[in-house]
Structures are given as structure tokens and as C-alpha cells.
Amino acid sequence: RSDQVGRSGLERTYDKELRGKAGITRYEVDNLGRVIGQGETDPAKPGSNIVTSIDSRVQAVAERELNNAMIEARKVNDKNTGRNYEADSGAVVVMETKTGRVVAMASNPTYDPNAWVGGISAKDYAGLTDKKSNYPLLNRAIQGQAAPGSIFKVVTSTAAVNAGYPFNNRYPCPSSYSVGSQTFTNFESQGHGDITIGRALEVSCDTVYYALADQEWKKDGGIKPKKDPKDWFLKTAHEFGLGKRTGIDLPNEVPGRVPDRKWKQDFFDANKDAWCRDGKKNGSFAEKIAYENCRQGNQLREGDAINYSIGQGDTLVTPIQMASVYSAIANGGTLHQPGIGKAIVSADGKSVQEIAPKETGKLPMDAKTRDNIDEALAGVATDGSAAWRFGGWPQKQIP
Structure with a gap:
């Protein structure tokens, strides 16, 4: 009854490892229920710790820049509607291209997860699920679906x-x-x-x-x-x-x-x-x-x-999917299963079990096509549609 059970996030995925095992003491009793001795005892097993691939410094930058980008976007006029962009939600995924490990993941609007500690109040829950809140409980990095647009090309x-x-x-x-x-x-x-x-x-x-x-x-x-x-x-x-x-x-x-x-x-x-x-x-x-x-x-x-053909119509993708696609292009063509858990460490620190990266497939392209696309993508930032945003970027030092 006193166990805390992972209901969402990493706590749910790794609940078995995090929760450990409750200890049990058995007592011998007579027919009146009086304790007359102690039987076998199963010792408690403390839960393990999960080491993640999240870099707190990169995470802080991702959250700050996502929020700033949304604020700036609201100042820009949408030529199609004549109104400024609403920019009411967004997500960021930063991924290690060679492993698929997630270095940072941000979703906006966000909320303070401490609201759940000790049981959430009805008022706080209503605030997090009300339509006016724009649903901050939604992790838009893995649950936000949208037409990809030109990144689909x-x-x-x-x-x-x-x-x-x-x-x-x-x-x-x-x-x-x-x-x-x-x-x-x-x-x-x-x-x-x-x-x-x-x-x-x-x-x-x-x-x-x-x-x-x-x-x-x-x-x-x-x-x-x-x-x-x-x-x-x-x-x-x-x-x-x-x-x-x-x-x-x-x-x-x-x-x-x-x-x-x-x-x-x-x-x-x-x-x-x-x-x-x-x-x-x-x-x-x-x-x-x-x-x-x-x-x-x-x-x-x-x-x-x-x-x-240009990522519009009925096509829907998530940010984590497109991060995986571009990571695969960057690493030479290998698709990985994205991961946040990096290792399971026992409570006493003596046992470390690495959560190894998993390959899930290869991109349907040969090495020449991969190199051609990679070169063109670099050109987007130096001489293409994103060059205005990357003015002054040290491309030779950080390609």
C-alpha cells in the first residue's frame, strides 16, 4: 500500500527497476492470533537508480531558446491569414547522432512536475487539463503531430x-x-x-x-x-x-x-x-x-x-521521428531507437547495467546519395533557404 508506482514518463518505463522490492517478515501465531514466534524474513531490496542521457546544461538552453523563439514568432505576421503567428506550442529534441540517445527534450507549454508530489489537488489538475491551458501535460516531442513541411524533402x-x-x-x-x-x-x-x-x-x-x-x-x-x-x-x-x-x-x-x-x-x-x-x-x-x-x-x-511531396496534405510526423531521420542521415544511414535511459545502477552503486543503443534499420539510400543529401543540407545553411538565419555561422569550424 505504501509503494509509489510510476504512472508516466521514465518512472513508468523503468518502474520495475526504480521501485525495488518490499521486505516481508512472517510471524507464527496460535489459533487465537497471538504471535508465538518469528518465521522467515525476506529482506527489502532498495530500488535502483536510472542514469539518463539528458545533459542538464543543454536541456536548460533548449527550454530557454524554445520559449524565446515562440515569443519572437508571435511578433511575426502570417501572410496567409494577415494575423501574427499564434506560436502557442513547440518542442525541441537534441539527439546524439551515433547512438540515438536524447541529450535534451523540451516541450512548451510546460508545467512544474512537483505538482504531483503527494497527490495533486483538484484545482491544479483542472488547471493542467483545461482547454485554456493548451494541455501542458502533452509531451509534444513525442505526442505532437504536424505536417513536416520542407524538412520532409x-x-x-x-x-x-x-x-x-x-x-x-x-x-x-x-x-x-x-x-x-x-x-x-x-x-x-x-x-x-x-x-x-x-x-x-x-x-x-x-x-x-x-x-x-x-x-x-x-x-x-x-x-x-x-x-x-x-x-x-x-x-x-x-x-x-x-x-x-x-x-x-x-x-x-x-x-x-x-x-x-x-x-x-x-x-x-x-x-x-x-x-x-x-x-x-x-x-x-x-x-x-x-x-x-x-x-x-x-x-x-x-x-x-x-x-x-513537400510534406503537406495528410502527412503527420512527430519531432522525435524527424530527429531520428536527420540523425541517421548525419551518421551515415543508421536508424536508432531513441533512448533517454543510459544505465541502471544498483542502490549501493556496485552494479552498473548499461542500456545499450539499439539499431532499428538503415535508410533506403546508398552512400553516394547520402553524401549528396548531406552536402545539400549543409548548403541550406550557407547558400540556401536558411542562410539568412545562419549569417556569421562558422561553417568550416563547426559544419
């Missing part, structure tokens, strides 16, 4: 190469790409002429990826797919470890989503009745969408493929 660049588009061939980068009556534009509506996939990564040219994904969608049969479509762009995302949990030693991680054909069909099956009930051919915009989905909601459409 390392996946589609790899998919394009594997589908037969040479990395250093030149591909058109116009300011926009049109399909029927729909026009998809570059983020800044700027064209760059004919460029390589590497340069498309550096300047984040959306239209290069639109065209490559559209061509592959058409090769696979378009709206009426072949029996066994190649689905290079979708398959490659799965091979990068997306669409499933990384396996980090924290509970309640979410898997994200790769919107492949199976997901399309499952989503359609779950929503078809509601779409068909609410849809109207000549109704409001929402009713028209429901009407269309009732009839075609299970189809992987051209617009789906185009949006997917």
Missing part, C-alpha cells in the same frame, strides 16, 4: 533517386506548377530555372518535387492505379521509419501518419457513412467536400501526391 529526394531520377540531373524549378484548374506555387513564388535535386533541397524548390511526385503518380496509373503500383514516395517514407513509433523509452508515443493507399481506404471506410449523409452536390463548401469524399474518398488523387 530528404525523404522525397531519396524516393526520387530510387525511382530513377538521377540526383545531379537538372529539373525545372518554375514559380508554379499547374494541374487542370489548380495551381501549386513555390513558397515564395520564385523560380530558379533548371536545377539539381541537391539545389532543390538547398533553396527548397517545391515545384521540382511537385513534378517528380506527379510523374510517379501517373506512372502508377493515376486515379486508376495499376495492380501493384511502385508508390516510391510513399514506400520510402515507411523505410525512413515514419508512420510508426520510434520506440523511445517513454510511454504514450504516437505513430504519426504516412497517408498511403491503405490509410486512404481505412479512413474512407471509417467516414463514408457520415460523408454520404452530410454531402450535397450544390451545398456549402463543407457539404461539397463531403459529397466528393462520399464518392472518391478512398482514391489517392493527383493533388494528394503533389501535396505529399
Whole structure:
């Protein structure tokens, strides 16, 4: 009854090691319940300690800079809405690329975990779970799902190469790409002429990826797919470890989503009745969408493929997933299971059991493609879309 049980976080994952074992003393009694002697005794076993890979100095920087970045973002106008960015949540993951060990993990909004010590009050719990609190109990590093945007282009660049588009061939980068009556534009509506996939990564040219994904969608049969479509762009995302949990030693991680054909069909099956009930051919915009989905909601459409190519549409990832992807690119291509627990040390300090890093797979690219992508990513910071942010960075000393 007096045991403290790990309910969340590392305390839950390593509860068995942390809790130890209660001691038991057995007494002999007579038929009236009076103690007449002492029997066997099982000694108590104190709980072990968990050594983590978290560096408190880096953790402090991560928390401070995340908070500062959110404050600054709220001062910036969003051209799409005409309002300033809300910037009401965010996360940071810092990872050792060669092991997958997490050096720092920050989630904002945050809270003081001491609120749970001794039992949380109803008032404090209500404050942490109220909608106005923006749910600080959510660890957005492993539970926050969002469309990845341009950081996803390392996946589609790899998919394009594997589908037969040479990395250093030149591909058109116009300011926009049109399909029927729909026009998809570059983020800044700027064209760059004919460029390589590497340069498309550096300047984040959306239209290069639109065209490559559209061509592959058409090769696979378009709206009426072949029996066994190649689905290079979708398959490659799965091979990068997306669409499933990384396996980090924290509970309640979410898997994200790769919107492949199976997901399309499952989503359609779950929503078809509601779409068909609410849809109207000549109704409001929402009713028209429901009407269309009732009839075609299970189809992987051209617009789906185009949006997917730049990490938009129905794609969802978590920060820990993308940290794992970029760590793998940095270390030469090995995916690791992220971890925070580094070792289990007995209470007396005499026994140390290392929690060894675990490899979970290899990126679907050869060494040449890996090197090409790595070089292009460096170019993002020196001569590409992030150069404005990295002005003055000592690239030669700290690449």
C-alpha cells in the first residue's frame, strides 16, 4: 500500500527497476492470533537508480531558446491569414547522432512536475487539463503531430533517386506548377530555372518535387492505379521509419501518419457513412467536400501526391521521428531507437547495467546519395533557404 508506482514518463518505463522490492517478515501465531514466534524474513531490496542521457546544461538552453523563439514568432505576421503567428506550442529534441540517445527534450507549454508530489489537488489538475491551458501535460516531442513541411524533402529526394531520377540531373524549378484548374506555387513564388535535386533541397524548390511526385503518380496509373503500383514516395517514407513509433523509452508515443493507399481506404471506410449523409452536390463548401469524399474518398488523387511531396496534405510526423531521420542521415544511414535511459545502477552503486543503443534499420539510400543529401543540407545553411538565419555561422569550424 505504501509503494509509489510510476504512472508516466521514465518512472513508468523503468518502474520495475526504480521501485525495488518490499521486505516481508512472517510471524507464527496460535489459533487465537497471538504471535508465538518469528518465521522467515525476506529482506527489502532498495530500488535502483536510472542514469539518463539528458545533459542538464543543454536541456536548460533548449527550454530557454524554445520559449524565446515562440515569443519572437508571435511578433511575426502570417501572410496567409494577415494575423501574427499564434506560436502557442513547440518542442525541441537534441539527439546524439551515433547512438540515438536524447541529450535534451523540451516541450512548451510546460508545467512544474512537483505538482504531483503527494497527490495533486483538484484545482491544479483542472488547471493542467483545461482547454485554456493548451494541455501542458502533452509531451509534444513525442505526442505532437504536424505536417513536416520542407524538412520532409530528404525523404522525397531519396524516393526520387530510387525511382530513377538521377540526383545531379537538372529539373525545372518554375514559380508554379499547374494541374487542370489548380495551381501549386513555390513558397515564395520564385523560380530558379533548371536545377539539381541537391539545389532543390538547398533553396527548397517545391515545384521540382511537385513534378517528380506527379510523374510517379501517373506512372502508377493515376486515379486508376495499376495492380501493384511502385508508390516510391510513399514506400520510402515507411523505410525512413515514419508512420510508426520510434520506440523511445517513454510511454504514450504516437505513430504519426504516412497517408498511403491503405490509410486512404481505412479512413474512407471509417467516414463514408457520415460523408454520404452530410454531402450535397450544390451545398456549402463543407457539404461539397463531403459529397466528393462520399464518392472518391478512398482514391489517392493527383493533388494528394503533389501535396505529399513537400510534406503537406495528410502527412503527420512527430519531432522525435524527424530527429531520428536527420540523425541517421548525419551518421551515415543508421536508424536508432531513441533512448533517454543510459544505465541502471544498483542502490549501493556496485552494479552498473548499461542500456545499450539499439539499431532499428538503415535508410533506403546508398552512400553516394547520402553524401549528396548531406552536402545539400549543409548548403541550406550557407547558400540556401536558411542562410539568412545562419549569417556569421562558422561553417568550416563547426559544419
